[in-house]
Amino acid sequence: MELTINGKTYQLKFNFASLKLWEEKITDDDNKKQDDDSIFDTLFTGLATKNPRVLVDIVNGGLAYLDKDKPSYGEIFDAVSELMGTKGLDQTAEDLMSELTAFGFFKVSMKQWSNFIKEQFNNLEKLHKQLKKPAKTAKQEAKERYDQQVALYQTSKSQFGPMLADFDKMLKDTGITL
Numbered sequence: 001m002e003l004t005i006n007g008k009t010y011q012l013k014f015n016f017a018s019l020k021l022w023e024e025k026i027t028d029d030d031n032k033k034q035d036d037d038s039i040f041d042t043l044f045t046g047l048a049t050k051n052p053r054v055l056v057d058i059v060n061g062g063l064a065y066l067d068k069d070k071p072s073y074g075e076i077f078d079a080v081s082e083l084m085g086t087k088g089l090d091q092t093a094e095d096l097m098s099e100l101t102a103f104g105f106f107k108v109s110m111k112q113w114s115n116f117i118k119e120q121f122n123n124l125e126k127l128h129k130q131l132k133k134p135a136k137t138a139k140q141e142a143k144e145r146y147d148q149q150v151a152l153y154q155t156s157k158s159q160f161g162p163m164l165a166d167f168d169k170m171l172k173d174t175g176i177t178l
Helices: 016-025 036-048 052-062 064-069 073-087 089-101 104-130 140-174
Strands: 002-005 008-011
Touching: 002 073, 016 036, 016 052, 016 064, 036 052, 036 089, 036 104, 036 140, 052 064, 052 073, 052 089, 073 089, 089 104, 089 140, 104 140
Parallel strands: none
Antiparallel strands: 002 008
16 A cells, blocks of 8 residues: 655555554553553554544554654644545555555454454353343342343444444455455
């Protein structure tokens, strides 16, 4: 994938330099570095949900190999914004997925992330099936706990379900097999 910034064309390359840059730039709420799993969760969730800011962060990592010749984050942001305006958000996300998975390390990491999310979703489904509605004579506390568990399930399902569907569609559309 190529990106033109200030009239100069750059080729995205995802490699160890990308990971090092993301380790520095993707932090938690306390500005502490995250482990690889958290970094990939941020990136792959953002890719699956087509979060424009995360797409910029992914591109920033794809240019990390340029080291001191890498354009500024602001320049990258502007170029990706223009690209999303031209190609559209969906196509930009699909192109980035293709580029990321071309590097074996990130392809394997994406597969592990996908499997983990799917496993969590399946576990959530199993737990929901095991929930037993309290009897009418049960204490109010038991009824409230049940209602909270159902609400948590519904919220989680409404987040995980569409994200997994979008992710699988993106894989299908790009022809990528993890």
